[in-house]
Amino acid sequence: MKPPSTTKGKVIIAGAGPGDPDLLTIKAMRFIQQADVLITDRLVSEVIIDRYKRKDALVLHVGKQCRRGASTPQDVINELMVEYASQDKLVVRLKGGDVSIFSNILDELQYLSLHGIEFEIIPGITAALGAAAYAGIPLTARGHSTAVRFLTFYKQELIDDKLWDELSRTDDTLVFYMSSDTTDALVAELTLRRTPKDRGIVVLEQATTPFQRVYHCNLFDYPALMGGKKFRSPTLLIIGKVASLAGHFQWQPNCEKTEDYFNPVPGITKAEARA
Numbered sequence: 001m002k003p004p005s006t007t008k009g010k011v012i013i014a015g016a017g018p019g020d021p022d023l024l025t026i027k028a029m030r031f032i033q034q035a036d037v038l039i040t041d042r043l044v045s046e047v048i049i050d051r052y053k054r055k056d057a058l059v060l061h062v063g064k065q066c067r068r069g070a071s072t073p074q075d076v077i078n079e080l081m082v083e084y085a086s087q088d089k090l091v092v093r094l095k096g097g098d099v100s101i102f103s104n105i106l107d108e109l110q111y112l113s114l115h116g117i118e119f120e121i122i123p124g125i126t127a128a129l130g131a132a133a134y135a136g137i138p139l140t141a142r143g144h145s146t147a148v149r150f151l152t153f154y155k156q157e158l159i160d161d162k163l164w165d166e167l168s169r170t171d172d173t174l175v176f177y178m179s180s181d182t183t184d185a186l187v188a189e190l191t192l193r194r195t196p197k198d199r200g201i202v203v204l205e206q207a208t209t210p211f212q213r214v215y216h217c218n219l220f221d222y223p224a225l226m227g228g229k230k231f232r233s234p235t236l237l238i239i240g241k242v243a244s245l246a247g248h249f250q251w252q253p254n255c256e257k258t259e260d261y262f263n264p265v266p267g268i269t270k271a272e273a274r275a
């Protein structure tokens with residue numbers, strides 16, 4: 001049980017959606033308009049910040065980029081939320097996609113609770129749903145799949161042999177987050193097991209943004225067609241029978257440009273954030 005709040009400050013943890021700023025919820029928009037401080041991840045469209053923030057609001061760009069460039073440590077993010085909320089400020093912590101899917105929200109909730117800071121959680125459209133919609137892929141299409149699994153494979157130890165065997169046989173749609181650097185290994189694990197020959201793979205770069213690109217093929221053809229390819233962040237993978245629908249109903253065309261939609265994280269320290 002968290003201790004009673006001793007301040008008037010509050011932290012709003014809100015999902016900003018997968019990229020397209022028009023996918024922001026109305027509730028999140030209203031809090032952004034009121035916020036004294038915005039603490040925003042890299043995978044949040046700058047359009048959202050520019051369009052809705054108050055002119056006098058403090059904007060702190062934080063977030064993580066795995067092995068690509070600077071990142072802001074989680075303990076710094078935690079302390080910034082508490083510090084500004086303790087000053088009786090309204091703090092909006094913006095996360096890309098939905099706040100509860102592959103984010104560090106548990107760390108943040110625990111830290112806020114420990115310090116008696118009032119908070120509220122606002123869900124957002126997660127990347128899997130946004131990417132699938134913009135690529136025209138129904139994740140549970142009748143006759144193709146009756147379930148969806150959200151997974152990640154950014155390091156080998158996350159999935160053991162027993163689970164690989166099960167994943168190779170399932171009829172569920174598999175959606176992999178944060179796995180672009182390990183896609184070749186992921187495909188190898190599945191194709192070396194009992195994966196049916198009709199399984200496909202869809203790779204979605206920067207989904208729902210103006211720079212969206214969709215690649216698709218049969219899972220067993222992936223090594224020859226796309227093996228070794230480096231995809232732009234963020235990238236999402238959809239694997240299963242529904243992948244065969246890729247290209248049939250895609251209403252947003254692939255962008256011809258190869259640019260990054262999201263800016264890199266500057267990587268701030270606590271001292272820089274207070275400056």
